[in-house]
Amino acid sequence: MGKDNSSSHELTAIVKPTESCNFACKYCYVDQEADKEKMTIETAEKMTEFLLNGRDRITIIWHGGEPLLMGVDFYKRIYDFQREKLTEGKMIKNLIQTNGSLLNDEFVDFFKYADFKVGTSIDGPKEIHDMQRVYKDGRGTYDDVCRGIDLAMSKLGNIGTISVITKNNIYRMQEVYDFIKEKKIKDMKLNPFFADGRGKENEDELSINPRVFGEECIKIFDEWYGSNEPFVEIKNLQDYINRLVSPHLGPCIFQHNCREKFLSVNHKGDVYPCGRFSYEQEFKLGNVYTSSLDDVQSSPVNDQFEDRPEKTRKCSKCDVSSYCNGGCPSSAYTYTGKILAPDYFCKSFNMLFKHVEKKIYDDAQKSGLIK
Amino acid sequence: MEKTKYLLDKINIDDIPKLDNAILKRALRRAKYEENAHIDWPQAHCNYGDHSDHSNYGDWN
Numbered sequence: 001m002g003k004d005n006s007s008s009h010e011l012t013a014i015v016k017p018t019e020s021c022n023f024a025c026k027y028c029y030v031d032q033e034a035d036k037e038k039m040t041i042e043t044a045e046k047m048t049e050f051l052l053n054g055r056d057r058i059t060i061i062w063h064g065g066e067p068l069l070m071g072v073d074f075y076k077r078i079y080d081f082q083r084e085k086l087t088e089g090k091m092i093k094n095l096i097q098t099n100g101s102l103l104n105d106e107f108v109d110f111f112k113y114a115d116f117k118v119g120t121s122i123d124g125p126k127e128i129h130d131m132q133r134v135y136k137d138g139r140g141t142y143d144d145v146c147r148g149i150d151l152a153m154s155k156l157g158n159i160g161t162i163s164v165i166t167k168n169n170i171y172r173m174q175e176v177y178d179f180i181k182e183k184k185i186k187d188m189k190l191n192p193f194f195a196d197g198r199g200k201e202n203e204d205e206l207s208i209n210p211r212v213f214g215e216e217c218i219k220i221f222d223e224w225y226g227s228n229e230p231f232v233e234i235k236n237l238q239d240y241i242n243r244l245v246s247p248h249l250g251p252c253i254f255q256h257n258c259r260e261k262f263l264s265v266n267h268k269g270d271v272y273p274c275g276r277f278s279y280e281q282e283f284k285l286g287n288v289y290t291s292s293l294d295d296v297q298s299s300p301v302n303d304q305f306e307d308r309p310e311k312t313r314k315c316s317k318c319d320v321s322s323y324c325n326g327g328c329p330s331s332a333y334t335y336t337g338k339i340l341a342p343d344y345f346c347k348s349f350n351m352l353f354k355h356v357e358k359k360i361y362d363d364a365q366k367s368g369l370i371k
Numbered sequence: 372m373e374k375t376k377y378l379l380d381k382i383n384i385d386d387i388p389k390l391d392n393a394i395l396k397r398a399l400r401r402a403k404y405e406e407n408a409h410i411d412w413p414q415a416h417c418n419y420g421d422h423s424d425h426s427n428y429g430d431w432n
Contacts, residue, residue, distance in 0.1 A: 224394075228393050228394065229393070230394050230396070238394070241398045245379050245399055246377050246379045247377055249401060360392075363392045364378060366391065367390045367391050369390065370381050370382060
């Protein structure tokens with residue numbers, strides 16, 4: 001399907017077909033009392049129509065909970081339904097974010113056939129990973145995750161990974177980076193711990209200081225950027241370069257108004273502004289059975305996100321906020337109970353933007369691109 | 372920080388191949404491509420190995 005010049009017809013839906021999980025990771029933002037129900041195929045079909053009736057280019061991120069607990073037949077059926085419903089000018093891209101332990105030949109072969117992009121989570125070498133990504137009985141999950149990752153890599157060529165940075169590995173980020181590179185994974189993220197859900201219960205054990213996270217990220221940035229190796233991408237650090245290069249690039253957390261392009265749907269068909277808000281009833285925007293996409297996007301619930309960087313006092317005075325736009329509203333809400341507050345990791349954003357800006361301008365000057 | 376000034380706006384895009392740093396070169400090529408196509412905002416809480424999506428940006432080196 002050809003490209004067009006419009007971005008207004010695009011939307012990413014973070015879909016949580018189940019909140020259940022076979023893991024009990026210490027930092028999970030889903031809490032212990034998560035709803036164990038699963039999305040029915042009828043709700044998944046209704047959601048597909050809801051999305052396609054509102055936008056032309058849809059990206060669905062199958063998230064959770066653990067989305068593979070839905071079984072491969074669920075994805076085969078909804079993929080077939082998507083194909084039936086795609087009319088001229090419409091497009092759906094499917095991505096799935098899994099813990100990796102349930103990946104098997106049937107899943108991976110289907111993902112290859114249906115062009116589902118796969119992301120997994122691994123927090124570094126076994127010793128680090130097994131401290132925080134555990135089964136409900138406390139056993140480490142490393143061996144099962146690596147088996148799944150190796151299988152997916154062998155059949156799909158590349159996958160993405162997220163490594164969560166906590167007190168356990170904040171001073172060992174170099175080991176995490178080296179480990180992911182050794183696994184021949186080209187696409188990694190080093191995401192900081194958020195104290196939400198079960199993570200809130202383990203905050204003392206896991207919490208990291210935003211300034212320290214900034215300092216440690218700068219060390220990794222210098223190593224990676226200085227290596228001049230473009231085939232390994234640390235996405236959350238590449239994001240700083242991208243944002244400084246062009247207003248059109250950068251992740252959701254640095255956009256002026258992420259609501260334009262994102263929403264989340266849970267197993268009941270309830271719609272929220274983002275997956276990270278989907279456990280807060282006050283942010284519910286509607287339901288795929290009773291609302292249209294226009295209804296949910298014009299919901300008064302969304303008004304409180306409007307012009308957030310300008311309305312947040314600290315951001316309005318900051319020389320970095322034109323790039324970070326105050327960061328993620330969910331991070332602000334998690335730590336302060338307010339949307340109109342800066343991201344908890346504001347300090348690290350500030351440090352990284354200033355550091356990265358200097359690096360890229362120095363390089364552009366040395367190569368004669370700017371005077 | 373230079374408020375709302377983006378590197379892409381300050382350079383001649385024909386000069387991008389002169390850059391020594393391949394990581395910055397890739398970012399500028401993507402930016403040049405994205406200006407003429409759709410805007411893709413990655414979701415911060417997922418990572419799905421989408422290198423293949425960027426293969427049409429051409430040679431990263």
